[in-house]
Amino acid sequence: MFYLFLSKVFKGFDFLKSTLVANSCLFFPQIWFRALGKNCCFQGFPRFGYAFRDIRVGNNCSFGIGIFLNCGADGYINIGNFVSLNDYTYISSLYGVEIGDNSRIAEFVSIRDNDHAYADPETLIRNQGFQGAKIKIGSDVWIGRGVFIGKGVEIGNGAVIGANSVVTKSIPPFAVAVGVPAKVIKYRQKKSNESIMQCLEVT
Numbered sequence: 234m235f236y237l238f239l240s241k242v243f244k245g246f247d248f249l250k251s252t253l254v255a256n257s258c259l260f261f262p263q264i265w266f267r268a269l270g271k272n273c274c275f276q277g278f279p280r281f282g283y284a285f286r287d288i289r290v291g292n293n294c295s296f297g298i299g300i301f302l303n304c305g306a307d308g309y310i311n312i313g314n315f316v317s318l319n320d321y322t323y324i325s326s327l328y329g330v331e332i333g334d335n336s337r338i339a340e341f342v343s344i345r346d347n348d349h350a351y352a353d354p355e356t357l358i359r360n361q362g363f364q365g366a367k368i369k370i371g372s373d374v375w376i377g378r379g380v381f382i383g384k385g386v387e388i389g390n391g392a393v394i395g396a397n398s399v400v401t402k403s404i405p406p407f408a409v410a411v412g413v414p415a416k417v418i419k420y421r422q423k424k425s426n427e428s429i430m431q432c433l434e435v436t
């Protein structure tokens with residue numbers, strides 16, 4: 234009876250806490266970020282692994298639903314201006330994740346700068362800590378749906394990563410990379426002066 238009473242009381246607190254959190258997201262989204270730029274739009278407010286970590290977001294960014302930002306004490310997440318993060322994207326940072334201006338991140342993308350350390354077979358994996366390195370995604374990068382980006386990867390400005398790719402090595406600027414593991418299949422080509430003139434004439 235007593236435990237039932239206590240559980241009801243604490244349920245009440247939980248309800249109060251979640252109501253406060255929900256309303257703070259609606260009315261004061263800034264308090265959840267170290268920096269949050271102007272004109273950012275949230276279809277759903279992100280979930281955070283830990284509150285009040287070093288997460289910075291620039292101006293004019295858009296967030297889909299179900300986004301999870303999991304930032305450890307020594308990690309950071311820096312998102313530039315005009316970045317879109319689509320539904321169910323997951324960013325986990327113990328070392329640092331940077332996303333440049335104008336980049337497009339499609340749905341179900343997982344960006345993780347750390348792995349479980351697992352080398353010692355006689356110790357539980359959960360007791361071996363983590364290992365990893367910063368991830369840097371440049372400007373005007375397009376990441377297709379379902380992509381995984383692992384520790385230490387740098388993706389150059391203007392690169393495109395095909396849907397469902399697993400990126401374990403850095404990708405040069407303007408490359409189009411696909412597959413598991415992701416390999417460069419081509420580079421985005423600059424239009425010749427002649428075709429640029431044709432485009433200008435049509436428009």
Ligand SMILES: CC(C)(COP(=O)(O)OP(=O)(O)OC[C@H]1O[C@@H](n2cnc3c(N)ncnc32)[C@H](O)[C@@H]1OP(=O)(O)O)[C@@H](O)C(=O)NCCC(=O)NCCS
Nearest residue numbers: 338339340376377378393394395396397398409411412418
């Ligand atoms: C990467 C991508 C942009 C390439 O498009 P494209 O320039 O039109 O290239 P193509 O379709 O001609 O594909 C070139 C080759 O790569 C292969 N390929 C393309 N995308 C691939 C992928 N995601 N995984 C594996 N291989 C892929 C094609 O099969 C083709 O192989 P082939 O030369 O042996 O026939 C596109 O395939 C893609 O993955 N788009 C992402 C879509 C998405 O996630 N949208 C989310 C909304 S933001």
